[in-house]
Amino acid sequence: MENKSAPVKTVPLVVTGFGNVGRAFFSLLREKREDLKCRYGLALDVLAVAQAEGCFYYGGPLEVRHISRGGEPWTSGNPSWRAGMKAADIIKETRPGGCLVECTLSNLETGEPGLSYITGAFQGGWHAVAASKGALVVGLPDLKARAAENGVFLKFSGATAAALPTLDVGLFSLAGARIEGIQGILNGTTNYILTRMGEGLDYAEALQEAQTKGIAEPDPAQDIGGWDTAGKILLITNACLDAAYALKDVQVCGIAGVSADFVRSARKEGRSVKLLATSAPGRKGGRWSLDVRPSLIDATHPLVHVNGTEKGISFLTDSMGTVTVTGGRSSPRGAAAALLKDIINIYRPPF
Numbered sequence: 190m191e192n193k194s195a196p197v198k199t200v201p202l203v204v205t206g207f208g209n210v211g212r213a214f215f216s217l218l219r220e221k222r223e224d225l226k227c228r229y230g231l232a233l234d235v236l237a238v239a240q241a242e243g244c245f246y247y248g249g250p251l252e253v254r255h256i257s258r259g260g261e262p263w264t265s266g267n268p269s270w271r272a273g274m275k276a277a278d279i280i281k282e283t284r285p286g287g288c289l290v291e292c293t294l295s296n297l298e299t300g301e302p303g304l305s306y307i308t309g310a311f312q313g314g315w316h317a318v319a320a321s322k323g324a325l326v327v328g329l330p331d332l333k334a335r336a337a338e339n340g341v342f343l344k345f346s347g348a349t350a351a352a353l354p355t356l357d358v359g360l361f362s363l364a365g366a367r368i369e370g371i372q373g374i375l376n377g378t379t380n381y382i383l384t385r386m387g388e389g390l391d392y393a394e395a396l397q398e399a400q401t402k403g404i405a406e407p408d409p410a411q412d413i414g415g416w417d418t419a420g421k422i423l424l425i426t427n428a429c430l431d432a433a434y435a436l437k438d439v440q441v442c443g444i445a446g447v448s449a450d451f452v453r454s455a456r457k458e459g460r461s462v463k464l465l466a467t468s469a470p471g472r473k474g475g476r477w478s479l480d481v482r483p484s485l486i487d488a489t490h491p492l493v494h495v496n497g498t499e500k501g502i503s504f505l506t507d508s509m510g511t512v513t514v515t516g517g518r519s520s521p522r523g524a525a526a527a528l529l530k531d532i533i534n535i536y537r538p539p540f
């Protein structure tokens with residue numbers, strides 16, 4: 190339905206990283222342009238796309254054709270390419286109130302380059318939405334404080350299981366309830382591999398198939414080793430409990446040592462082996478324990494039917510019972526949709 194009551198608000202965006210997610214975000218913006226205007230009164234204009242060596246920028250809203258040719262970014266001879274230009278400088282020169290869209294790689298040790306991009310956005314009075322996890326895993330409490338100091342929002346649905354609404358549920362739907370435990374299947378690649386192992390493939394075959402289908406990355410170490418899942422349960426726990434746990438607080442065991450026989454015999458018994466992320470309170474209000482490990486779950490577990498690339502999360506609460514959400518597209522498009530959702534929720538009027 191057309192939003193006739195409010196004029197259209199133009200929001201400048203700077204996108205950092207133009208890989209799978211950055212490109213999917215562009216496609217989604219193009220596809221949803223009219224819908225965004227009609228339903229939310231928003232015109233989202235990408236002012237710049239930052240790469241490590243410079244920015245695509247010409248002073249007007251960018252289209253994919255300004256950035257890539259044949260699907261790949263082109264710089265040499267491209268009038269929109271500004272070597273050496275920094276995202277933070279563009280933000281500084283633009284009025285406050287825009288939004289950074291962080292889609293660079295997730296470095297869980299340094300947080301870079303996302304950390305510098307996000308802090309640069311805050312300094313310029315811009316909001317930030319992130320699909321990358323690195324900056325948040327390394328410094329979420331500090332980033333939240335900086336966002337508050339600058340009166341801007343930091344949202345990161347895209348970094349916490351993409352289209353599966355983990356933070357929306359934990360932060361909004363469970364308002365007033367006390368979270369007493371969290372369990373999640375938060376990584377589509379490992380869930381796909383374990384599902385296929387249950388169906389008869391051995392580990393190497395399942396991994397190979399996932400890579401051939403583009404589900405697993407050529408270097409799947411972060412997924413297989415459980416670190417991607419660890420980053421997500423850490424972020425979800427810290428955000429929902431307003432806590433400050435660090436990655437070193439998460440006990441992590443990946444799926445490389447899981448035997449196909451174990452997965453298949455579990456399946457025959459109606460049970461399932463999942464890479465489960467668990468966040469549980471310590472005794473007498475002590476520190477929570479966070480862990481990621483392959484776990485045998487029985488037929489009554491709320492996540493037992495989460496198969497293939499699907500993900501799921503289950504919150505145990507004091508007053509709302511157990512609340513479980515499953516599904517959500519697990520792909521660059523799903524991550525791009527989560528970024529877009531966060532942007533809409535920053536700018537649309539409260540309801």
Ligand SMILES: NC(=O)c1ccc[n+]([C@@H]2O[C@H](COP(=O)([O-])OP(=O)(O)OC[C@H]3O[C@@H](n4cnc5c(N)ncnc54)[C@H](OP(=O)(O)O)[C@@H]3O)[C@@H](O)[C@H]2O)c1
Nearest residue numbers: 206207208209210240241293294295302320321520521524
């Ligand atoms: N793919 C998914 O389904 C998915 C889902 C949810 C979240 N995520 C997260 O979203 C992020 C992006 O994922 P992706 O699949 O798009 O990864 P990707 O294809 O590897 O893209 C990352 C991009 O970041 C660029 N980059 C590296 N250093 C940079 C810098 N200093 N400044 C600007 N750009 C820089 C890379 O450029 P070069 O190639 O030139 O180095 C690359 O284009 C990751 O953090 C990932 O964990 C991904």
